[in-house]
Amino acid sequence: MQSFNGGFRQHSTCYSCKREFEAFEGTQAYARIKRDRKGMHLCEDCKSRIELEARLQFGRRLLTGRD
Numbered sequence: 001m002q003s004f005n006g007g008f009r010q011h012s013t014c015y016s017c018k019r020e021f022e023a024f025e026g027t028q029a030y031a032r033i034k035r036d037r038k039g040m041h042l043c044e045d046c047k048s049r050i051e052l053e054a055r056l057q058f059g060r061r062l063l064t065g066r067d
């Protein structure tokens with residue numbers, strides 16, 4: 001673990017875009033990586049993109065009444 005501005009950060013590789021990213025202490029991403037270092041993690045870019053897609057899909061479902 002490294003020290004950065006008095007806080008810690010975790011490194012992980014995004015399972016979607018395969019880029020390495022950092023999460024800073026105090027963020028949800030940091031807590032997630034710390035809890036499950038071998039788990040699959042998403043960088044912020046991919047996370048917001050996937051959340052947006054999920055929201056769009058949910059909206060479409062509401063409109064069409066289909067899955």
Ligand SMILES: [Zn+2]
Nearest residue numbers: 014017043046
């Ligand atoms: Zn990513």
